[in-house]
Amino acid sequence: MSSSEMNVRAQLHDLYAENHPWLIARLRSRLGCSQQAADFAQDTFVRILTGCQVQHRFPEIRDPHSYLATIANRVLVDHFRRNALEAAYLEALAQQPELFEISPEERLLQLECLYEIDAMLTGLGANVKRAFLLSQLQGQPYAKIATEINVSVSSVKKYMAKATAHCLKFMLRNQI
């Protein structure tokens, strides 16, 4: 292990030792469950560690509590978002019985794909996202999308370029 890697490990260790009890307590009071609090606290530090490995450095932290709260929030949001996606997916499956022939393995793969695409579309404005999905999933021409979301056709073109660029960059950043 290089000296810089050891440095990162040491800083992460300090962050953990000094703040893990606080984070667990905060999560416990928010979630009302010790087990969940422990799991999410763990996920939070794992996410920070992963970030260190990807960026090859320890982040500059001015306020550990705010920083940990930010990361923990992302972990929580991802968790609840995935729950919501899974529930929505299963209901959508139930509504189309002919697709129920999909094997359990295939369903898992599709769910993973949905998590990824959902994350990819996060951060797009409501109208941009709508326009993009209408084009991508329903193949609607731009003129029709324009009337449907009540903007000009040139706005639809801009939205599509913006959304597509965002997705492409997302793929690049996350190496997928």
Add this chain to the structure above:
Amino acid sequence: MQLLDPPADKKSLLEDEALDAAAEWHALFCSGEADEDDESAFNLWLSESDLNYWAWGQLEQLQKRFERVPAPLMQNTFSSVDRRFRQHRRHLLIKAAFVLAAAPMGWMAHRNGLLDGVVADYHTATGEIETLNLADGTRVMLNTASALDVRFYDNERRVILKRGEILIQTSENKQDKRPFIVETEFGTVRALGTRFSVRTSSDRSLVSVYEHSVAVTNDQGVTQICSEGYSISFNQQTLSSPISGTVSDAWKQQMLIADNMPLSLFLTEISRYRGGIVDFDPVLAEYRISGAFKTTDTDQALRAVEKAFPVRVNYRTRFWVTVSPEKK
């Protein structure tokens, strides 16, 4: 997952630019508006560099992602997921209510850091205002019925105003070199100094600067500096020149101050703090109202209106009020 970080180095910047261009070309061809000149230009662009060629190829990769799940299935999943997600978050919030009740009074007035309120996001109910102290020392006040996401990264401090109105006092800390950016659906406002407000509605955003200046950029990429004492209105298509005057920030003291304000505008403002609908006849714009009103007592404001003007205020329900000219 996180939102996109800005490019970290020159290579990433070039890659991003190539991807932006590829996306533009794709949108042009999908629109059906491309002509022969466009096709020639595209071929030129494509052969210009390996990077452009690579970027165009990425579109196919993107398409493959979408094809993994049958389109109707994906569509139905995405149409119901937001509603479900909100229900889960509400669940989280209800449990948190017990925590809030036990918190000491000083903490209730300000919320420090995240993991409070709605997970990672802030919102105010109708008639509520809230003050946030962000991790960098910036103070943000949320006005009635507002929603704000805070996204601080290593190289920028970004907040996303989804609806409503905020007042920002950026921190005095000169050591924090990260730009401070307010994003709305219609563009971004970059703080170059200290105190300003941003308000967003369904068709435009409005910036008012009380101290120093900000840089406003709309979705089209047009930029304008807005200085102290001026306001700028913008949406996707337009960006106004700086307009002399600023919107009142009296709401931070829970007051609505009217200075020769058209009555129609006054009633619209009142409805923001009251909730529900305040319907009014457009001719009421002819009347002008002046005075200071508490935003916490909209009934009193409506009574004052009825007393001062020849109008009738009809309370069809608590949340549906109509104001019409009195028939003599």
